[in-house]
Amino acid sequence: xxxxxxxxxxxxxxxxxxxxxxxxxxxxxxxxxxxxxxxxxxxxxxxxxxxxxxxxxxxxxxxxxxxxxxxxxxxxxxxxxxxxxxxxxxxxxxxxxxxxxxxxxxxxxxxxxxxxxxxxxxxxxxxxxxxxxxxxxxxxxxxxxxxxxxxxxxxxxxxxxxxxxxxxxxxxxxxxxxxxxxxxxxxxxxxxxxxxxxxxxxxxxxxxxxxxxxxxxxxxxxxxxxxxxxxxxxxxxxxxx
Numbered sequence: 001x002x003x004x005x006x007x008x009x010x011x012x013x014x015x016x017x018x019x020x021x022x023x024x025x026x027x028x029x030x031x032x033x034x035x036x037x038x039x040x041x042x043x044x045x046x047x048x049x050x051x052x053x054x055x056x057x058x059x060x061x062x063x064x065x066x067x068x069x070x071x072x073x074x075x076x077x078x079x080x081x082x083x084x085x086x087x088x089x090x091x092x093x094x095x096x097x098x099x100x101x102x103x104x105x106x107x108x109x110x111x112x113x114x115x116x117x118x119x120x121x122x123x124x125x126x127x128x129x130x131x132x133x134x135x136x137x138x139x140x141x142x143x144x145x146x147x148x149x150x151x152x153x154x155x156x157x158x159x160x161x162x163x164x165x166x167x168x169x170x171x172x173x174x175x176x177x178x179x180x181x182x183x184x185x186x187x188x189x190x191x192x193x194x195x196x197x198x199x200x201x202x203x204x205x206x207x208x209x210x211x212x213x214x215x216x217x218x219x220x221x222x223x224x225x226x227x228x229x230x231x232x233x234x235x236x237x238x239x240x241x
Contacts, residue, residue, distance in 0.1 A: 112155075112192050112200065113208050114238040118219045124161035124188050128230045131222040137232060142166070143214045144175030145187040155192035155200040155207055159216060166213060175212035188230040190218050190237070197233065208237050215240040 016023045064076055121140040122130075131137050141159030143149055144166060149158040164186050166174040177183055192200045192207065205211060220234035 110207050110209075112234070112236060114217075114219070114236045117217050117238045117240070118236070121217045123163065124159060124230075125163065125186050127222070128185060128188065128228070131224070131230065133222060133224045135222045136220075137222045138217065138219045139188065139232065140215065140217045141188065142175075143210055143212055143216060145177055145183050147173050147176040149175060149212060150204055153201070153203050155202060155204045157190055157204045157210075159188055159190055159218070161186040162215070173212075188232060190216075190220075190232050190234050192237065193220075193233045193235065195235075208239060210237075210239055 062076060118138045121138045124139055124141045127137055127139040139159075140162060142162055143157055143159055145158040145160045151157070160177060160183060164177060164180055164183065166177055167179040168174065171178065190204075192204065194200055200207060208216075210216060217238040217240065218232050218234045219236045219238075220232045223231040223233060225231075
């Protein structure tokens with residue numbers, strides 16, 4: 001029968017003193033590792049504290065789905081910044097009817113729905129070609145260009161040039177223009193804003209009493225991005241009967 005015995009403590013101490021150079025190197029290596037761990041942890045804690053104190057809650061970093069491992073490959077649609085800006089302007093106290101985003105509530109009292117058609121309206125294609133950033137513009141178009149051209153609970157919506165015809169032949173969503181070759185040069189986003197330039201926090205369908213394929217005349221100011229996309233900050237919208 002084999003009996004196991006614990007080595008005396010003195011054996012370990014004696015071995016340390018037998019080769020003092022190797023013992024000192026081992027001790028130095030362990031001390032260096034501990035020191036580096038403490039430095040890295042301190043750096044991370046300091047960075048977190050600095051970001052918490054200097055960060056702006058109004059700044060948001062947006063990346064594509066599935067790009068957490070490689071932000072270099074992240075790409076988002078050109079209309080996303082405008083949608084996010086509009087969504088950020090939405091208040092949490094909007095009435096339930098606006099948040100639901102369904103139905104067509106009367107918009108007779110809306111200050112943003114014009115009772116008279118603005119003169120000198122141009123098509124979306126012509127406006128995209130000629131308008132510069134911050135130009136005053138009046139353009140006419142048809143609501144659509146996406147399967148969901150409205151933003152739930154907010155005022156932005158997409159319009160398409162009238163020369164582009166919506167889908168036919170029993171298409172369930174003709175307003176998405178899925179039969180068109182390309183809408184890149186014939187589409188614009190309309191974002192209804194208040195007198196201070198902030199997005200209106202009410203669904204455009206209730207605010208203006210419009211729906212998909214409604215023809216609208218929009219007056220406002222043009223905003224262009226680096227890719228040539230057109231967003232109109234609208235102060236008034238006329239809905240054609």
